[in-house]
Amino acid sequence: VKINKPRATNVTRHHRQLSYDYHAKTCPQLEQLVASVTSQQYRESPISGPSTIRLFFHDCFVEGCDASILIASRPGSMAEKDAQDNKNLPVEAFGSIRKAKALVEEKCPGVVSCADILAIAARDFVHLAGGPYYQVKKGRWDGRISMASRVSSNLPRANSTVDQLLKLFTSKGLSLEDLVALSGAHTIGFAHCEHFVTRLYNYRGTKQPDPSIDPRFLKALRMSCPYFGGNVDVVAPFDVTTPFSFDHAYYGNLQAKMGLLATDQALFLDPRTRPIVLELGKDKQKFFQAFSAAMEKMGSIGVKRGRKHGEMRKDCGVHP
Ligand code: HEM
Numbered sequence: 001v002k003i004n005k006p007r008a009t010n011v012t013r014h015h016r017q018l019s020y021d022y023h024a025k026t027c028p029q030l031e032q033l034v035a036s037v038t039s040q041q042y043r044e045s046p047i048s049g050p051s052t053i054r055l056f057f058h059d060c061f062v063e064g065c066d067a068s069i070l071i072a073s074r075p076g077s078m079a080e081k082d083a084q085d086n087k088n089l090p091v092e093a094f095g096s097i098r099k100a101k102a103l104v105e106e107k108c109p110g111v112v113s114c115a116d117i118l119a120i121a122a123r124d125f126v127h128l129a130g131g132p133y134y135q136v137k138k139g140r141w142d143g144r145i146s147m148a149s150r151v152s153s154n155l156p157r158a159n160s161t162v163d164q165l166l167k168l169f170t171s172k173g174l175s176l177e178d179l180v181a182l183s184g185a186h187t188i189g190f191a192h193c194e195h196f197v198t199r200l201y202n203y204r205g206t207k208q209p210d211p212s213i214d215p216r217f218l219k220a221l222r223m224s225c226p227y228f229g230g231n232v233d234v235v236a237p238f239d240v241t242t243p244f245s246f247d248h249a250y251y252g253n254l255q256a257k258m259g260l261l262a263t264d265q266a267l268f269l270d271p272r273t274r275p276i277v278l279e280l281g282k283d284k285q286k287f288f289q290a291f292s293a294a295m296e297k298m299g300s301i302g303v304k305r306g307r308k309h310g311e312m313r314k315d316c317g318v319h320p
């Protein structure tokens, strides 16, 4: 397989422009302000955690980390959030960003982008669920473009092959290691049946289940997800062992043939990614380190700086 070289120039140049202390003078209390919202939100509706982390991923992969995913559609222009791939993102995720932005605007008007707030909130939720607390680089501006039509080609599908995943991730400046570490976000959260149901009944048109699923796990999943006529709202946990805790159990599940999506299980089946799955499954600290580093890289995809390329929104849902 030919792996496209990451367009490192693009990514690193913007990367260098972000900094940990970007708001030290303009909004020194920024992280506490966001934390007060995320911690309360996590107590009141814990599903804000996984959904905000996913929101951040879907933002960064489409037009870069620029809060383009938060823009509301207008008549005649369908925005990213209403694209098919984003329709399962619960309102809670958008709600926490809106609340955090409102509080930040009250204390530090006009200086902090929605994109930075989303990056900080995603980190907070990782930590609140038991994951690592890593420092977040800041200095992103919000994006001017949000088009539903740009979404699907920039996001992975639940049945993408490892080749396809690699091609997509390297095109964003992310490595093989980053792909495996970031997929570890599936240590929390849930997926709707539609994303894995063909694995349970008709794998690649064989009318048989995917042979790489553990038989007991298969049976349990089939109980929740019938092939026909199931309830479309039913979800299954990504990590059957600790669905609410941000730990490295995800990688152990893959070794036990209990990956939920084809893309999860594929990371253990593919000889290129298997060694990384084994390594991260052995050592929680190693996973935390790899995940934090990969989140920093993901958080610097396509970052915009300044009025020429970006904007500073007051309301994250509308262009100023
Ligand atoms: C590697 C390719 C990936 C694929 C194919 C994929 C696909 C999916 C799918 C299909 C869902 C279920 C959505 C639903 O039914 O509601 C999901 C959920 C989720 N994804 Fe991924 N994902 C990938 C990578 C990532 C990355 C890189 C992150 C973050 C760093 C992430 C974080 C999450 C989280 C936290 C959830 C749970 C959301 C919830 O419970 O509300 N995923 N993903």
Ligand SMILES: [Ca+2]
Pocket: 058, 059, 060, 061, 062, 063, 064, 065, 066, 067, 068, 069, 143
């Ligand atoms: Ca974006």
Ligand SMILES: [Ca+2]
Pocket: 187, 188, 239, 241, 242, 243, 244, 245, 246, 247, 248, 249, 250
């Ligand atoms: Ca877990």
